[in-house]
Amino acid sequence: MIMKRLIIIFGILSLTGITQAADNNDSQIGQMTHHNMKHSLNDGRISLGLSPEMKQHQLSNMRAHLKAIQTIIGLIVEKKFDDASKIAHSQLGLTEKMKRMCNMFSNNNFIELGLAFHKSGDTLGEALLTRDTNQSLRALQNTVGYCVQCHATFRQ
Ligand code: HEC
Numbered sequence: 001m002i003m004k005r006l007i008i009i010f011g012i013l014s015l016t017g018i019t020q021a022a023d024n025n026d027s028q029i030g031q032m033t034h035h036n037m038k039h040s041l042n043d044g045r046i047s048l049g050l051s052p053e054m055k056q057h058q059l060s061n062m063r064a065h066l067k068a069i070q071t072i073i074g075l076i077v078e079k080k081f082d083d084a085s086k087i088a089h090s091q092l093g094l095t096e097k098m099k100r101m102c103n104m105f106s107n108n109n110f111i112e113l114g115l116a117f118h119k120s121g122d123t124l125g126e127a128l129l130t131r132d133t134n135q136s137l138r139a140l141q142n143t144v145g146y147c148v149q150c151h152a153t154f155r156q
Pocket of ligand 1: 059
């Protein structure tokens with residue numbers, strides 16, 4: 001009795017599965033196009049509406065940020081805290097150049113987040129001077145938190 005019921009339930013389940021698969025197949029091309037468009041036009045993040053030149057400029061600046069993080073991690077491992085601190089201040093800190101670049105954007109929340117990020121770069125530079133690995137890593141984690149937060153919120 002139980003076995004029979006199970007067979008019936010299983011039969012219904014697989015039939016539903018087959019119907020769904022057929023449906024998917026019918027509209028597969030349409031769905032793929034729709035999906036791709038959704039991805040490139042609206043993934044839920046706020047667009048900064050950048051010009052092609054600004055886009056290139058921002059991406060190369062970002063790649064430099066990523067490189068700075070890698071360099072700082074390497075220098076912490078080697079206990080070269082002074083060098084790491086210099087990189088933090090000059091590459092991630094709130095220098096005049098970074099201030100100018102952040103202020104070129106038209107979205108105020110983006111500017112605010114960018115400036116807070118660069119301030120955290122200076123805080124990281126100071127933490128590294130304590131020569132304490134844990135304290136340095138905590139500050140580094142805080143800075144990388146801004147990378148994560150901004151990328152989750154904004155896109156080009
Ligand atoms: C205030 C905002 C903001 C902060 C902070 C920020 N980024 Fe970005 N980053 C962006 C935006 C916007 C893009 C473009 C993303 C998009 O359009 O999908 C980007 C793109 C990138 C890219 C892609 C580069 C490429 O060539 O494709 C890398 C790598 C990157 N960021 C690294 C970092 C790192 C590492 C940090 C922190 C140390 C960081 N970013 C902090 C806004 C930010």
